Amino acid sequence: MKILAILFIFMGTTIFATSNYFLDNVSASDTLVSMGGNGSSWDSISPKNIEIMVGDSVTWHNPMIVPEPHTAAFLRDPNYFPPPAIPFSISNISELKPVLPVPNIEPLIVANESGANAVVVDNARHYTPVAIDSTGSNVTYLEINQNYTMTGTEKFVNSGWIWPEGLAPPGVPPISSFTITFENPGTYDYICVIHPWMTGSVTVT
Ligand SMILES: [Cu+2]
Numbered sequence: 001m002k003i004l005a006i007l008f009i010f011m012g013t014t015i016f017a018t019s020n021y022f023l024d025n026v027s028a029s030d031t032l033v034s035m036g037g038n039g040s041s042w043d044s045i046s047p048k049n050i051e052i053m054v055g056d057s058v059t060w061h062n063p064m065i066v067p068e069p070h071t072a073a074f075l076r077d078p079n080y081f082p083p084p085a086i087p088f089s090i091s092n093i094s095e096l097k098p099v100l101p102v103p104n105i106e107p108l109i110v111a112n113e114s115g116a117n118a119v120v121v122d123n124a125r126h127y128t129p130v131a132i133d134s135t136g137s138n139v140t141y142l143e144i145n146q147n148y149t150m151t152g153t154e155k156f157v158n159s160g161w162i163w164p165e166g167l168a169p170p171g172v173p174p175i176s177s178f179t180i181t182f183e184n185p186g187t188y189d190y191i192c193v194i195h196p197w198m199t200g201s202v203t204v205t
Contacts, residue, residue: 059178061162067164069162074154127173128142128173144174145177
């Protein structure tokens with residue numbers, strides 16, 4: 001009986017969270033795609049392949065009950081896969097100060113090609129919402145949870161790390177959804193850059 005009661009509370013919470021999301025974030029013309037699931041379907045995309053019309057929007061969200069992020073990333077050029085962290089050298093480092101009061105952290109410092117120290121830092125294009133145009137040189141960082149209109153010529157468009165509502169850890173962008181309006185026909189394949197075996201597609205006619 002106790003287990004049943006807990007399960008009921010859990011289900012009630014989930015249903016409430018989902019209906020809340022529908023009310024606040026998704027218009028009637030949106031198609032909602034879940035990045036990640038619970039239990040054995042934690043790395044699923046649902047629905048995996050969708051068909052929409054020109055001018056329609058798709059919203060990605062993360063319905064997991066644990067804080068595991070996912071992304072929806074459109075890679076027109078495979079060279080634009082964004083590594084999560086890469087060494088950057090800084091010519092003049094006097095002191096690196098953490099911006100959060102957490103005890104168990106230290107910057108990872110590695111030697112770069114010339115033997116000098118380099119500092120490994122997170123790659124913003126892996127973590128945050130961004131669009132890179134067909135030339136590869138115009139990079140637009142998007143607001144968190146912003147709606148992006150896709151032309152289809154972009155080299156790279158990434159949602160950034162989408163967290164379950166309210167479960168983003170302190171200090172990271174609290175992204176809980178990503179919406180794209182598709183303005184041209186075509187098939188748009190995407191992956192999760194954290195779990196690249198998670199693949200999906202949007203077919204626009
Ligand atoms: Cu993922």
